[in-house]
Amino acid sequence: MxxxxxxxxxxxxxxxxxxxxxxxxxxxxxxxxxxxxxxxxxxxxxxxxxxxxxxxxxxxxxxxxxxxxxxxxxxxxxxxxxxxxxxxxxxxxxxxxxxxxxxxxxxxxxxxxxxxxxxxxxxxxxxxxxxxxxxxxxxxxxxxxxxxxxxxxxxxxxxxxxxxxxxxxxxxxxxxxxxxxxxxxxxxxxxxxxxxxxxxxxxxxxxxxxxxxxxxxxxxxxxxxxxxxxxxxxxxxxxxxxxxxxxxxxxxxxxxxxxxxxxxxxxxxxxxxxxxxxxxxxxxxxxxxxxxxxxxxxxxxxxxxxxxxxxxxxxxxxxxxxxxxxxxxxxxxxxxxxxPGDRLAxxxxxxxxxxxxxxxxxxxxxxxxxxxxRKDTWRTPDHVRAARALLARIPDGATVAASNRLVPQLTSRCTAVLFPTYPLPGKLYGTDGTPPPPTSEWIVHDSRPHEAWPLPDGHWPYPLDRQEAELKRAQRAYGYRVVARADGITLLHRTEAGPDTGTGAETSIR
Structure with a gap:
């Protein structure tokens, strides 16, 4: 009916x-x-x-x-x-x-x-x-x-x-x-x-x-x-x-x-x-x-x-x-x-x-x-301020490899990819399991974990030790130099001078 x-x-x-x-x-x-x-x-x-x-x-x-x-x-x-x-x-x-x-x-x-x-x-x-x-x-x-x-x-x-x-x-x-x-x-x-x-x-x-x-x-x-x-x-x-x-x-x-x-x-x-x-x-x-x-x-x-x-x-x-x-x-x-009018209903x-x-x-x-x-929703931590200061040093239009939580801070003005690279076996990796050589002008990496929800951990998609190893590899083998560090965040720029010898200018933002 x-x-x-x-x-x-x-x-x-x-x-x-x-x-x-x-x-x-x-x-x-x-x-x-x-x-x-x-x-x-x-x-x-x-x-x-x-x-x-x-x-x-x-x-x-x-x-x-x-x-x-x-x-x-x-x-x-x-x-x-x-x-x-x-x-x-x-x-x-x-x-x-x-x-x-x-x-x-x-x-x-x-x-x-x-x-x-x-x-x-x-x-x-x-x-x-x-x-x-x-x-x-x-x-x-x-x-x-x-x-x-x-x-x-x-x-x-x-x-x-x-x-x-x-x-x-x-x-x-x-x-x-x-x-x-x-x-x-x-x-x-x-x-x-x-x-x-x-x-x-x-x-x-x-x-x-x-x-x-x-x-x-x-x-x-x-x-x-x-x-x-x-x-x-x-x-x-x-x-x-x-x-x-x-x-x-x-x-x-x-x-x-x-x-x-x-x-x-x-x-x-x-x-x-x-x-x-x-x-x-x-x-x-x-x-x-x-x-x-x-x-x-x-x-x-x-x-x-x-x-x-x-x-x-x-x-x-x-x-x-x-x-x-x-x-x-x-x-x-x-x-x-x-x-209407039915009291029981x-x-x-x-x-x-x-x-x-x-x-x-x-x-x-x-x-x-x-x-x-939650109070922390309405407070801006020092870590966020430090990240924004480093990201501001990356020029518009640059190519950047960034940690997962930093990528969307850059996509509107840069060409961003995930650091070190998204895991697609057989496509982006070599036969020994290593990522291909990085080609971005800049790398910005955050070693600090973020809130886990809803991702399984704050360092997705790789464990922190793997990410830090790739960061060192980028400096040692591919000519990236550290430009600045702040509160666990590292900003690197690729130069034509070859592998980093540790003599490049580096600033620390606090």
């Missing part, structure tokens, strides 16, 4: 409510993301990579990224052969106008905040204004969004508002609009074609059989085309680099892998914890809606992945799930909102919303938005 939503008068205050939340969340996200960047807590992998891609798009060229390697042309690796995200180019005009690293972080903040508008609007229409505030708060400070905001920039930010808008349109019976809004998911990231297919299945179940089945087919076929044809064609080695993520998993055959999948998605226990936490911000009430099934494709590939970082709550992988689970929450509670709705708020407040301190309450 079709649920008739509560018809709430669209007073000016009600129309402004979603946009007020959007503005507040943008302020929160943008402030925290840029503050982390200014504290050297962003990384070359991935913020630097995406900035190099956008810089190339802004120059009307393909997204060649030096940080990913030299590539076949020597200009860098074509990022479209790594993950398929051509929709990222829509941000190129903004970056052309404002060519700063912070532009990416603020664009992501705006995209993530924008998703609250359709969700809050739908909640107000179906459940009333108090529910709209609860949904906006729950989504806005959910851990999936927090993890994305506090880990650089990623293309999936484009998918979050598209999903929220598409699900709102589907709830209003505007199925063609929902498909039109969700179709660009194929251009955001290759796995999101499966989410589009899931939406098609939902629309078919809701009565739009032809449209729904066509959408499901488009999602599946689009995913196959992208992963089997386009990505291998655009990659430097003719393969889809992440095709092995959901592979046979050591079980010997695809059939055995499929048979074991239900249990493999819950083992080890971190997978089960993440699965519960995905729906926890809605007090698990989202599981009562069929819309929750749209989360299955993303959860499926993550929990069956051979890489443990896909199983956890860190990084950006859960951002696309948050609009789905909160849309499912609204859908699950809609029958109670459609019974009203009581159930109030209790459900109160539980969502309680769970939201309980989870909040344990995830990255808790950084707002």
């Amino acid at each position: 079709e649920v008739v939503p509560v018809q709430v008068a669209a007073r000016p205050a009600h129309r402004a409510l979603p946009w007020a939340w959007c503005a507040a969340l943008f302020l929160l996200y943008g402030t925290l993301a840029t503050r982390r960047h200014h504290l050297l807590r962003t990384t070359g992998y991935d913020l630097g990579i995406f900035e190099q891609a956008l810089k190339a798009y802004a120059r009307l060229g393909p997204p060649y990224v030096p940080l990913k390697g030299a590539g076949a042309t020597g200009e860098g690796v074509n990022l479209l052969g790594d993950h398929f995200h051509p929709l990222l180019a829509v941000l190129a005009p903004l970056y052309r106008l404002l060519p700063y690293t912070e532009t990416l972080l603020l664009a992501q903040a705006a995209l993530l905040a924008l998703a609250v508008v359709p969700l809050a609007r739908w909640a107000r229409r179906a459940l009333g204004a108090p529910a709209a505030h609860v949904v906006a708060l729950g989504y806005g400070v959910s851990w999936g969004i927090a993890s994305a905001v506090t880990f650089d920039f990623h293309e999936v930010a484009l998918a979050v508002p598209l999903l929220a808008l598409a699900l709102e349109a589907a709830a209003r019976g505007r199925h063609r609009t929902a498909v039109a809004l969700a179709a660009p998911l194929l251009l955001v990231k290759e796995d999101l074609g499966l989410t589009l297919a899931a939406l098609g299945g939902y629309l078919a179940w809701r009565g739009s059989r032809v449209l729904g089945l066509a959408t499901a087919a488009a999602g599946l076929l689009g995913t196959l085309l992208i992963t089997r044809v386009l990505l291998p064609a655009l990659s430097s080695d003719g393969t889809y680099a992440y095709g092995e993520y959901v592979a046979e998993g050591g079980r010997g055959s695809l059939l055995a892998t499929v048979a074991a999948a239900p249990l493999d998605m819950l083992r080890p226990e971190v997978k089960a914890v993440t699965l519960v936490l995905v729906f926890a911000p809605t007090a698990l009430l989202a599981l009562r809606s069929p819309l929750a099934l749209l989360a299955v494709p993303t959860l499926g590939w993550r929990l069956l992945s051979q890489h443990s970082y896909h199983w956890e709550t860190a990084f950006h992988y859960s951002a696309v799930l948050m609009p789905i689970v909160f849309a499912a929450l609204i859908d699950a509670l809609a029958p109670y909102g459609a019974r 009203a009581r159930h709705l109030r209790a459900s919303l109160a539980t969502v708020v309680a769970v939201t407040l309980v989870l909040l301190p344990s995830f990255p938005f808790g950084l707002v309450l």
Whole structure:
């Protein structure tokens, strides 16, 4: 039976409510993301990579990224052969106008905040204004969004508002609009074609059989085309680099892998914890809606992945799930909102919303938005000041090999690569396992560890002793001279004088 939503008068205050939340969340996200960047807590992998891609798009060229390697042309690796995200180019005009690293972080903040508008609007229409505030708060400070905001920039930010808008349109019976809004998911990231297919299945179940089945087919076929044809064609080695993520998993055959999948998605226990936490911000009430099934494709590939970082709550992988689970929450509670005058329904709705708020407040301190309450988030350490002083000595347009945390401080004005080099065995390394000779004009290396979250340690991708050995090798064998040192940071410049004899001018910044 079709649920008739509560018809709430669209007073000016009600129309402004979603946009007020959007503005507040943008302020929160943008402030925290840029503050982390200014504290050297962003990384070359991935913020630097995406900035190099956008810089190339802004120059009307393909997204060649030096940080990913030299590539076949020597200009860098074509990022479209790594993950398929051509929709990222829509941000190129903004970056052309404002060519700063912070532009990416603020664009992501705006995209993530924008998703609250359709969700809050739908909640107000179906459940009333108090529910709209609860949904906006729950989504806005959910851990999936927090993890994305506090880990650089990623293309999936484009998918979050598209999903929220598409699900709102589907709830209003505007199925063609929902498909039109969700179709660009194929251009955001290759796995999101499966989410589009899931939406098609939902629309078919809701009565739009032809449209729904066509959408499901488009999602599946689009995913196959992208992963089997386009990505291998655009990659430097003719393969889809992440095709092995959901592979046979050591079980010997695809059939055995499929048979074991239900249990493999819950083992080890971190997978089960993440699965519960995905729906926890809605007090698990989202599981009562069929819309929750749209989360299955993303959860499926993550929990069956051979890489443990896909199983956890860190990084950006859960951002696309948050609009789905909160849309499912609204859908699950809609029958109670459609019974005005029913005291029992009203009581159930109030209790459900109160539980969502309680769970939201309980989870909040344990995830990255808790950084707002930490004093060190708002203090600038001497180490950061020393780093900025050394980085300022590198001229614009230079080529620089930098530590992972220093790379995004340089990508807007220099050509930056990771020091000593990103580990791609057989491509960048010699047969003895050593990196190729450095070719950058400058090297800047930070020996101080940074906050570990969400990376496994503060010296990624190499242990500190390996990095320091490469630093000495650069001086001994390749003619780099130390220009300055400060608080564990070393700045070197390559000269034509040959290996460093220890007589070059060196300054110490304190």
